[in-house]
Amino acid sequence: MNRPLADIIRQRYSCRAYRATPLEAGARRHLEDILAENTVGPLGTRCRFALLAASPHDAQALRGLGTYGFVKGATAFLVGVAGSGRRNLEDYGYLMERAVLEATDLGLGTCWLGGTFSRSRFAQRIRPGVGEVMPAVVAAGYPLERAHDPIRAHAGSSRRLSAGELFWSERPGVPLPPGVAGSYAHILELVRWAPSASNKQPWRLIGTEGAWHFHLKRQKGYGKGSLLFALTRIADLPRVDLGIAMCHFELAAREAGLSGRWALLNSEPLTPDASLEYTVTWLCS
Numbered sequence: 001m002n003r004p005l006a007d008i009i010r011q012r013y014s015c016r017a018y019r020a021t022p023l024e025a026g027a028r029r030h031l032e033d034i035l036a037e038n039t040v041g042p043l044g045t046r047c048r049f050a051l052l053a054a055s056p057h058d059a060q061a062l063r064g065l066g067t068y069g070f071v072k073g074a075t076a077f078l079v080g081v082a083g084s085g086r087r088n089l090e091d092y093g094y095l096m097e098r099a100v101l102e103a104t105d106l107g108l109g110t111c112w113l114g115g116t117f118s119r120s121r122f123a124q125r126i127r128p129g130v131g132e133v134m135p136a137v138v139a140a141g142y143p144l145e146r147a148h149d150p151i152r153a154h155a156g157s158s159r160r161l162s163a164g165e166l167f168w169s170e171r172p173g174v175p176l177p178p179g180v181a182g183s184y185a186h187i188l189e190l191v192r193w194a195p196s197a198s199n200k201q202p203w204r205l206i207g208t209e210g211a212w213h214f215h216l217k218r219q220k221g222y223g224k225g226s227l228l229f230a231l232t233r234i235a236d237l238p239r240v241d242l243g244i245a246m247c248h249f250e251l252a253a254r255e256a257g258l259s260g261r262w263a264l265l266n267s268e269p270l271t272p273d274a275s276l277e278y279t280v281t282w283l284c285s
C-alpha cells in the first residue's frame with residue numbers, strides 16, 4: 001500500500017452510494033492481482049476470490065447482482081469462497097479485508113455485505129464447490145459524494161466501543177493500564193476502527209506476556225445459535241468480523257516492525273469465561 005495504514009483505515013467507511021464511472025483499468029488490474037494472491041488464509045484455509053466489475057464495453061457485467069437497495073450504483077463487487085476448515089470464516093474475513101484496504105488505498109469506496117446481497121445470484125458467478133462457502137461479498141466503486149468527509153463520519157468514538165471495552169489485560173474486563181499496551185496501543189486503535197457486521201464489534205483482545213489472545217463476544221440474537229442464523233443462510237458473521245480484526249492487527253504490527261505469528265492454541269490460554277469464545281493467539285516474537 002502506498003500510504004500509512006492508519007490513513008487508509010481512517011479513510012475507509014461503508015460506502016453505500018457510488019458514481020457510475022467504471023473502475024479504471026489500473027485499479028482493476030491491481031485488485032485482480034491482489035485477489036489472485038489471496039489463496040490461503042493465515043489459519044490455513046484455502047480461499048478463492050474474483051472481481052466482478054462493470055466496464056465501458058460491458059454494461060451488463062453486474063446484471064442481477066442485487067443488494068436489496070442498501071447499496072446504490074456499485075460498479076464492482078469483490079466475491080469469494082472459503083474452503084472447509086475450523087477457522088475458515090476468520091480466514092475469509094482476513095483475506096477479503098486485505099483487499100478492501102488495498103481498494104481504499106486506490107481511492108475506492110467499499111461496503112462489506114453479509115446479509116443484504118442476493119446470495120444465489122452471486123453464487124452463480126463464483127460457483128462454490130463442494131465444501132466451499134460464500135460468507136459475504138464487498139461492493140466497490142468510486143464514492144458518489146466526493147465531499148464525504150471520513151473524519152466527520154468517524155467523529156467521536158460514539159460509533160466504536162472504547163478501548164477499555166475491547167482490549168484487556170490478563171483477564172476479561174480488566175482494561176490495559178495506561179502505558180501497558182506500549183507500542184501496541186497504535187495497533188489496537190487500528191483494530192478498533194475495523195468494520196464489523198451491524199457494527200457489533202465482537203472482538204475482545206486479551207494481552208498477556210508476549211501474546212494477544214483474540215476472543216469473540218457473541219451477542220444474543222446474532223450469529224451462531226440465534227434464530228436469525230437458523231432461519232436464514234447468513235454466515236456466522238461475527239467470525240468473519242474476527243478475521244477482519246486479525247487483518248488490521250497483523251498489518252499494523254508488521255508496519256510498526258513488531259513481528260509475531262498466529263497460533264491456534266489447543267487449550268484455552270486463559271481461564272474460560274462463559275461470555276467469550278477463544279479464537280486465535282498472536283505470539284509476539
Ligand SMILES: Cc1cc2nc3c(=O)[nH]c(=O)nc-3n(C[C@H](O)[C@H](O)[C@H](O)COP(=O)(O)O)c2cc1C
Nearest residue numbers: 013014070112113114115116195196197198199240
Ligand atoms: C462481515 C460484515 C458484513 C456486513 N454486512 C452488511 C450488509 O449486509 N449490509 C450493509 O449495508 N452493511 C453491512 N456491513 C457494514 C457494517 O454495517 C459497517 O461496517 C459497520 O456499521 C461500521 O461502519 P463503517 O464500515 O462505516 O465503519 C457489514 C460489515 C461486515 C464487516
